[in-house]
Amino acid sequence: MPRKALRSRNLEAEETEPSPTPARATEPRLRGPDDLTRLALKACLIARDAAFNVRDLLTHSSQMAFLAIKDCEKELDQIERQIDERMPAAITRVNEARARQLLSTLKSTTDLERIGDLVMSVAMRAQSRTTKMPASDVRQLVEMSSVLRDMLDLIHKGFSTLDLECARQVLQMDKDIDRTCHALFQKHLAETVVQGDTTGFEVLLMAQALERAGDHTTNLAEDLYNLIEGRSLRHVPKKKAAN
Secondary structure (H helix, E strand, O other): OOOOOOOOOOOOOOOOOOOOOOOOOOOOOOOOHHHHHHHHHHHHHHHHHHHHHHHHHHHHOOHHHHHHHHHHHHHHHHHHHHHHHHHHHHHOOOOHHHHHHHHHHHHHHHHHHHHHHHHHHHHHHHHHOOOOOOHHHHHHHHHHHHHHHHHHHHHHHHHHHOOHHHHHHHHHHHHHHHHHHHHHHHHHHHOOOOOOOOHHHHHHHHHHHHHHHHHHHHHHHHHHHHHHHOOOOOOOOHHHHHO
């Protein structure tokens, strides 16, 4: 069943159970930095739910799952726009530590909005197909989306509790997405393609989109590390950062 994040009309409430109903209520007026931080956490849940719905879309061609992903993408666009508009005023009213947190919020919502776009591109390709994809390809794409969903869940937990271990786990899990994506590329680039059959090409584009969404999630893990430790992992080799 399609899932959606907590409803827009209550930013402070924790999500208690999935709902197939799109969240369309208008956001309350944001008055300070705490509201922006909560809104960014909500964006993380929305991106997570978009990744969750990829499974139903790929395995059951669920129209409800497609619409849920589409709605998630629109909400992420809206949240990014709201934070962009309110950030300049908010950041002038806080100390250095809170300013660092707000800058992390700004960067995070940019990555989350991009994740929403990438997941939406997967959904549109899956929705437009008139023939079934091979079961093995579907299984590997679902595996990638499931890892992405778990990574985003850890990111939400990490930013909510300032838990550095969540960032470390996300950096490790990105290897699983990369490995599955690489396996799909090896398989489809090596096989003989029947003229006019674009299935393999479409699968690779979907795998690439999920792999790039994983990269944006590692950006979030690096931002979490920087927020907690006060130093960046941006220029540290990935292997060393993950350790």
